Amino acid sequence: MAEIVSLAEAIAANVHDGDTLAMEGFTHLIPHEAGHEVIRQRRRDLTLVRMTPDVIYDQLIGAGCARKLIFSWAGNPGVGSLHRFRDAVENGWPVPLEIEEHSHAGMANRYLAGAAGLPFAILRGYRGTDLPARTAGVADITCPFTGETLTAVAAIRPDVAVIHAQRADRLGNVQYWGITGVQKEAVLAASRSVVTVEEVVDELEPRPGAVVLPSWLIAHVAVAPGGAHPSYAQDYCSRDNAFYVAWDAISRDRAAFAAWIDKHVHDKVPMPAGGQA
Amino acid sequence: MAEIVSLAEAIAANVHDGDTLAMEGFTHLIPHEAGHEVIRQRRRDLTLVRMTPDVIYDQLIGAGCARKLIFSWAGNPGVGSLHRFRDAVENGWPVPLEIEEHSHAGMANRYLAGAAGLPFAILRGYRGTDLPARTAGVADITCPFTGETLTAVAAIRPDVAVIHAQRADRLGNVQYWGITGVQKEAVLAASRSVVTVEEVVDELEPRPGAVVLPSWLIAHVAVAPGGAHPSYAQDYCSRDNAFYVAWDAISRDRAAFAAWIDKHVHDKVPMPAGGQA
Amino acid sequence: MTYTSDEMMTVTAARVLRDGMTCFVGIGLPSEAANLARATHAPNLVLIYESGTIGAKPGTLPLSIGDGILAQTADSVVSVPEIFNYWLQPGRIDVGFLGAAQLDRFGNINTTVIGGNYADPKVRLPGAGGAPEIAAACREVIVVLRQSRRTFVDQVDFITSVGFGDGPGTRQRLGLTGAGPQRVITDLGVLQPDPATCELVLTGIYPGGIIAEIKERTGWDLRVSADLTEIAPPTDHELEVLRGLLATMPAAQPASEVAQAPQGATR
């Protein structure tokens, strides 16, 4: 049964140095506030897993929390590069970053295998590309019935998954809707899970398109209104597109980045919409 | 794009002698009226696929439509045996019936593989049981990463899938909710699909828990109110539990069965609730 | 209050379920026991049906594993492939409840064919349903069935679902992740696997039970545990709740027969 605790308690209880951590949310419902708490708690040597590392992991990487990144598309959506990610890969700043890269279909199936308790999943993918030679966990596999060659990808089993949802009830059952991404698979694949929510309600009345994760699947729930910003929570708040653009300048410069993290993460000075510090 | 036609037209256009036919619906939304139309059109040599053959396939088998049954649980739920199924297997009446039997998890994954365009799926299943020795499409497979032995099951790709849904819009988009079973996978795995619906509406307003299948996935939609009877359509009608019990006596006797099919299927005399003929 | 041996069996099965457990429930006796537990000592028991309903809270006993009441009261309804792949297979479920047509001394289950051979059996049963993977993956399995020489056999005619195979080490060798059938609850008593041999031995009898009669109704030379315990009779409260649940069901069920009783695991 999920316990409802503060975000600081939830992260302290579940995210430890050296863990493999998956923070998911596909454009929608990205758990940014939980990411900031990981930075505040100065976690180190994390293996970060995420299909689209995005601004959330640019921040964790720049803050020195990660030693490895497992991903399938590392950009600032609609804007350009992730400068902290590139600085870590290209210059080892602030610490060297090992990478393991896949395609979206491959990553989605790696989570799926983890969720299903299987050591691998199969797909039609990667064939003919230069990816298998450069990444772990991809292998050919032969169909025992047709002889056809397909691709096997190794399961991802994070130590901990962190997601953001619209709401939970007082028992810790979690409900989210809109673009639901790969969060269910990430939670099911992980050993333990933390969910931040916009609000706790008495009853989760059914919603079209909603996924409900039962309380017994989750370790801790924490209330973090607006905790997806600059991502969004459908029917609660909108995507702060201007912030994504502003991040380009903030993250280009190591000092500007460090100042931003100090102010808005460590000192928790709220960000105005659009990210102007 | 799905065309909205009569049930007779939909079945005539899609179900041919010798086809592999999957009629799905897991307790809920079983397409009984469509099954009756297949009997009325006197289709022969069908390979019938269904996780729980149930009363619907007891009728098709007894009517001589099938030469083979692929299934995972062949009983009358909550009641007992399927007498027409047993008569065909044990005595070859009215025609011999070949069987290929699996577990539910295996069948679900066989549909899943078909839906995903893969020749097989993997699961932890069948191991240690006497099933693999007696059924096609089950093989050991070794994980290329861990060396662990798992089970591969061959994809099911029916020529045609038939399902029942609560409603469609005028473009042929289909919506169903409640227990959603394996119908999405059956439709995605099949070469062509027929959907019977309780009603056609102007707009499919979103419903909690609803699956929407886009029109371009479906060949034909036909209106068949109450078309799941004695199964049910959540929020439209209830399960006729008494009919399932009454079926036991009807189906035990070849002549009683034939008379029932003549009257209620060929002559379309409506069945009263509870199945009293 | 007086009670029947079936009521004793159902109450005994219900008591095994602890509050907050997750339980993969089949229809019939398992469903009665699980709903009795939820209505008495285990209000937070999580009922999971193979129809994809997770956390169903039926007020009445469902007649099938796909009744509308299950979907209407569930925390979450998922597809059939998902319930098997994401929820059952990874070993998330504490207890799986199975029925059987035949059960052998190692807890292996047959719900496929009896007598003759596979192609030409004496009795064709419904088949596997969800049982093989429930037996493989749940943290533990509870089998509930009425005991007789016909159902409790030395060796099953067909292994539909694996208990302990041919003895110690089989589950590990096959990669079956759950602990297997830890309890067989019948109308005569409770059998549990001997930790050393995996053979089912009698560990519990009901008030007034006679060991010689139980052995007589077992198709192998049933051993009796040194720690045999007598199980307390149903309380009035348990009986009242159970009878109340059963009273909500239509009285439409025919008498069971061999070919009808065993509906794989979960129907």
Next chain:
Amino acid sequence: MTYTSDEMMTVTAARVLRDGMTCFVGIGLPSEAANLARATHAPNLVLIYESGTIGAKPGTLPLSIGDGILAQTADSVVSVPEIFNYWLQPGRIDVGFLGAAQLDRFGNINTTVIGGNYADPKVRLPGAGGAPEIAAACREVIVVLRQSRRTFVDQVDFITSVGFGDGPGTRQRLGLTGAGPQRVITDLGVLQPDPATCELVLTGIYPGGIIAEIKERTGWDLRVSADLTEIAPPTDHELEVLRGLLATMPAAQPASEVAQAPQGATR
């Protein structure tokens, strides 16, 4: 009306889409073209985004592949594993739209690294995203990107997504089910694969286009089709609708640069 070469490119891409087609859309130029087609000659174009939105009908141009407007207007929203496994992989999608950082004469695409080597590249790009499987599985692929010697190279530095590999027979050998890149639409014209050699050749130029200039901006010895056609300029209606769509977007996008433009396939 006067128009830019980017507008010519977008209009040309939009015209390729026929009404009722299913189209896997990436953000940026592909999304502009697909939404232009839907707003003009192809009102029933089915837009599918990798975020799991099937049949999205955005009234404005989305800024990301996961904008709320896509979920709100979609016929169906499915999970990310499902969109790849059930919808893309089996070859149900007519057209996949891809961008690229580098493209070679066989239509192979690089969105991973440029220069140096993999471990120590000159430019680290975002990576694969959905592109490898879009390139493999869609019935046909359309690549949209601005043409230069830097982007149109003899051989890509890294094959992120396969076009025709090293020529005829590669796709069949690899088991790639779709027909591959049937059109590359640039700000200078249209390239299509030679049916015999699979090499991209110039098959379409825009009004006023000069072949020598196009060859000059190609990193291989570009051949010109014997059937070269001149593509009609954008109509006033096409331009008005396109500009109307673009006007609904926040003006927040920075100027693109090599490291920014290529966002895998679909962002």
